[in-house]
Amino acid sequence: MRIRVLFFGLARELTGFGQEQLELPEGRRIADLRRDYVRRFPRLGEISASLLAALNQEVARDETPLHDGDEVAFLPPVSGGSSGDFFRLTHDVIPTARLAEQLKGAEDGAVVIFEGIVRDHLGSRKTRYLEYEAYEPMAVRKMQEIGWAARKRYPIDRIGIIHRLGRIEIGETSVAIIVASPHRHAAFGACHFAIDRLKQTVPIWKKEYFEDGAVWAEGEGMGTVLMTSEG
Numbered sequence: 001m002r003i004r005v006l007f008f009g010l011a012r013e014l015t016g017f018g019q020e021q022l023e024l025p026e027g028r029r030i031a032d033l034r035r036d037y038v039r040r041f042p043r044l045g046e047i048s049a050s051l052l053a054a055l056n057q058e059v060a061r062d063e064t065p066l067h068d069g070d071e072v073a074f075l076p077p078v079s080g081g082s083s084g085d086f087f088r089l090t091h092d093v094i095p096t097a098r099l100a101e102q103l104k105g106a107e108d109g110a111v112v113i114f115e116g117i118v119r120d121h122l123g124s125r126k127t128r129y130l131e132y133e134a135y136e137p138m139a140v141r142k143m144q145e146i147g148w149a150a151r152k153r154y155p156i157d158r159i160g161i162i163h164r165l166g167r168i169e170i171g172e173t174s175v176a177i178i179v180a181s182p183h184r185h186a187a188f189g190a191c192h193f194a195i196d197r198l199k200q201t202v203p204i205w206k207k208e209y210f211e212d213g214a215v216w217a218e219g220e221g222m223g224t225v226l227m228t229s230e231g
Contacts, residue, residue, distance in 0.1 A: 001068035031062035059137035087143035
């Protein structure tokens with residue numbers, strides 16, 4: 001099969017070209033294509049985890065299969081002018097301190113971090129663990145929109161939003177928002193704005209597990225619906 005691959009921004013600089021046509025065997029996925037390019041251009045591996053893939057102009061997951069005539073674009077984080085912004089979903093533990101260190105710059109006078117932590121109870125019920133799932137392409141796009149909106153409202157330098165998916169244990173971070181700014185008031189305001197909008201607009205769902213059952217809690221903006229399953 002024949003596909004077209006596009007690179008933008010820093011990814012284009014690291015590969016040395018903006019697009020190319022490729023002949024690939026059937027059954028290849030976006031993840032295979034990503035690995036092939038990292039092997040060809042090792043420096044691309046430094047930003048590979050933050051590159052968003054778009055298939056035929058729609059955000060796509062790495063396990064998405066490719067077909068003849070497809071167009072794949074690898075997109076650096078959309079940043080409203082700063083290459084340091086990031087908007088991600090992850091199944092791994094969130095390294096908040098390391099991400100904050102990467103996000104801040106010499107011009108920043110403040111870095112504000114919000115971490116959502118898994119607590120050990122819901123009301124009087126003892127929580128065992130949580131599970132999160134998301135409509136992933138839409139969730140990433142909505143997080144990007146939150147970043148753009150925060151930039152319009154507050155004079156910040158960079159913003160990062162990252163949310164865990166899958167099983168998360170008590171005491172672990174489920175979501176982190178990091179804002180770097182010359183001044184603290186803007187950083188606090190943007191961080192507060194971002195977590196509120198995330199809860200209202202990003203399609204991520206939480207299931208809380210107890211000894212005697214489990215509860216789904218939908219996002220605030222979509223209306224709160226609780227559904228309990230016993231056993």
